[in-house]
Amino acid sequence: MSYATRLDAALNRRQWMGWTAGGLAAALLPRTGRGAITGKKVVVVGAGMAGMTAAKYLRLWGGSGLQVTLVEPETLYTSNIMSNLVLNGSRSVGSLRYARDTLASKYGVQRVTGSVAALNAGARSVTLADGTSLAYDRLVLAPGVSFDEAYGLTQTDYDTRTPHAWRAGAQTTLLRNQLVAMRNGDTFVMSIPKAPYRCPPGPYERACVVADYLKKAKGSNCKVLVLDENPVIQAERHTFEQAFGQIHAGVIRYEAGVSGLRIDAASRQLSYLDAVLAPHTVQAQAVNPIPPHRAQGSAPGGWLARAGLNNSADGRWAVVDVLSYESTALPGSGIHVIGDAASCGLPKAGHVANQEAKICADAIVRLLQNGQPDPQPVANSACYSPITASTASWLTATYQYDPAERKMKPAIAGGKTLVNGVPATAIESATIDGDNFKNMGTWFRTLMSDTLG
Amino acid sequence: MHQTTGTAWPSPRAAWGAALLTLALAACGGGGEPSLAEAQTQEQADSGPTETAAAVRAVALAVTSTPPPAGRLLASNCFQCHGTGGTGGFEEIRGKSANELLEYQRKSASRNIMAAHIQGYTAEQLQQIAAYLK
Helix, strand or coil, X not given: CCHHHHHHHHHHHHHHHHHHHCCCCHHHCCCCCCCCCXXXXXXXXXXXXXXXXXXXXXXXXXXXXXXXXXXXCCCCEECCCCCHHHHCCCCCHHHHEECCHHHHHCCCCEEEECCEEEEECCCCEEEECCCCEEECCEEEECCCEEECCCCCCCHHHHHHCCCCCCCCCHHHHHHHHHHHCCCCCCEEEEEECCCCCCCCCCHHHHHHHHHHHHHHHCCCCCEEEEEECCCCCCXXXXXXXXHHXXXXXXXXXXXXXXXXXXXXXXXXXXXXXXXXXXXXXXXXXXXXXXXXXXXXXCCCCCHHHHCCCCCCCCCCCEEEECCCCEECCCCCCCEEECHHHEECCCCCCHHHHHHHHHHHHHHHHHHHCCCCCCCCCEEEEEEEEECCCCCEEEEEEEEEEECCCCEEEEEECCCECEECCEECCXXXXXXXXXXXXXXXXXXXXXXXXXXXX | CCCCCCCCCCCHHHHHHHHHHHHHHHHCCCCCCXXXXXXXXXXXXXXXXXXXXXXXHHHHHHCCCCCCCCCHHHHHHXXXXXXXXXXXXXXXXXXXXXXXXXXXXXXXXXXXXXXXXXXXXXXXXXXXXXXXXX
């Protein structure tokens, strides 16, 4: 007997007893409550921050008449958030791993181990790599990102020699081991791709954590070279200018506007052009390239691409209607895309993905009840960044829906997206301190609990 | 390995009570449900899906109405830091008044993450959140 069948059987029996005991006529109380969803199926593909939250909240808000199936190849979730703290030895990758059992035991989410091979949008079904197929009324895609083979490197190089460690796991441990093997005077080089990239783990926070570790463990002659393809620091500019220029001065060298990066994985030699196109070569002892990302499956021939969902101008992301997260490539198809794979104007971050998932789940529940999505959704972002092994900063933003442009925009001053004609922006902490570091732990634990607990 | 810090699951009696209250209200045609009936569906993280727990959970999960209560989606913005249902994390926010929330808008944004965060909400939205979290 499937879990859902058992649950329904238990419900029917207990419900009658319960309502009778409660003195209410069972006949007046439909099995799934007034106006509730019955006999509908949602398939959620990908059990990262977005997918897990979507599955949980679909059941929480959609009720037991909404069957939710979560498709994911990996048994455990490994958190990207906090994974930079593996690099300085204060956390292990194991401490970032989470079972997803509670989604099934508490919320009745059905889990399928597998990965998507093809979407059949017309037939409203998903074919998995093992050949099985899952039918849906609504499909939520939360596949996350994949990483380009860039700068002359291959996926094997990332796995064995020059780890990006941008997806927490074995590469994070490899990078940690390379840092441990460094000696005083050695050089660590990391590169940052043009935005948008997934964050956390944050690139600038990584530079800080690595610099802090090398200074303390190896000596003050170590160098951390940060090669940023972006023209300026992309987040918490005040914080990271202070961190690079003061806290980690003499160790971190930050170069913005870098191009033409080439890396030789065997020799760990690299070359690049600086912002004024002057060429440089560097011999490093550890190289950490963060490659450009794209939605998983969006590369030519990939399952997302074959379904035509990667409709951003660069073909890397799935553009969505931010009221429902339904794909704008296939409107009316019942296909929603959330999290890092979506292009929705919000940062690619686990905390944000959690809220995108809630907006999407709420919209799906409304749509399945023949309603319309909330016309004025609000999303939010909060993020703590370690700057040393014991201090941190934070960044936060609230996003309001602008119906004129149909976009989510940062808001301040009581929900305003424009203040004196200037668009609102995220707010960063004034200080880098130990209280923030402590609060970072509370934030992380609570976010994970809201996502999968 | 499993690290979630589950909030305490109210007794089956409490959950049944919430479910009954919810349905009773829904049946009155008010279109509303007790704001946090869903959050009552938490169970002890270490307990398996026993039949009773499953039945209680299923009934509580089943309690939905059309349209969803005002403030439900808005309030879920708080749960990443204050726990599902607003009952944990940095500070329990369940039962806070809109005025308590608005007070944060007067604090220094760059020195208090909540003050910074809450700037992005309108007063009306904060009232809806507070009403939902009552």
